[in-house]
Amino acid sequence: MKIENSTRNTVIADQAVLADTFMSRMVGLLKHKSLEPGHGLLITHCNSIHMFFMRFAIDVIFIDDNNTVVGLVQNIRPNRLSRIYWKAKSAIEVPVGVIQSSRTQVADKIILG
Numbered sequence: 001m002k003i004e005n006s007t008r009n010t011v012i013a014d015q016a017v018l019a020d021t022f023m024s025r026m027v028g029l030l031k032h033k034s035l036e037p038g039h040g041l042l043i044t045h046c047n048s049i050h051m052f053f054m055r056f057a058i059d060v061i062f063i064d065d066n067n068t069v070v071g072l073v074q075n076i077r078p079n080r081l082s083r084i085y086w087k088a089k090s091a092i093e094v095p096v097g098v099i100q101s102s103r104t105q106v107a108d109k110i111i112l113g
Contacts, residue, residue: 003040003092007108010101012061013040013094020044029054029093040094042112047088054078059099062088067110074099 003012015038019025025043029035034056043049049060055078062071062085071085075096092110 016040061092
């Protein structure tokens with residue numbers, strides 16, 4: 001799946017995977033040792049994340065049901081919790097630096113495809 005920021009005309013991930021089942025959402029990125037550039041994970045029904053048992057830091061983009069950015073977490077490290085973004089319906093987990101390189105900001109529009 002490709003994920004783009006249409007407001008900034010940038011690519012967030014061109015090889016993202018969807019986590020939309022109980023099991024895929026529970027496992028998330030836990031089985032990975034790293035997240036390669038261009039890769040990402042879109043987690044549905046998600047308004048916060050935890051980093052327990054993770055082995056690497058990530059950036060997280062929280063979007064609402066209109067695919068509008070409602071929260072950003074840069075460089076969240078293992079054994080941490082994000083805050084809860086009450087308006088968020090999904091989270092996009094990407095490698096550290098993607099939020100900055102894509103210039104993503106709150107209120108930007110995201111295209112999932």
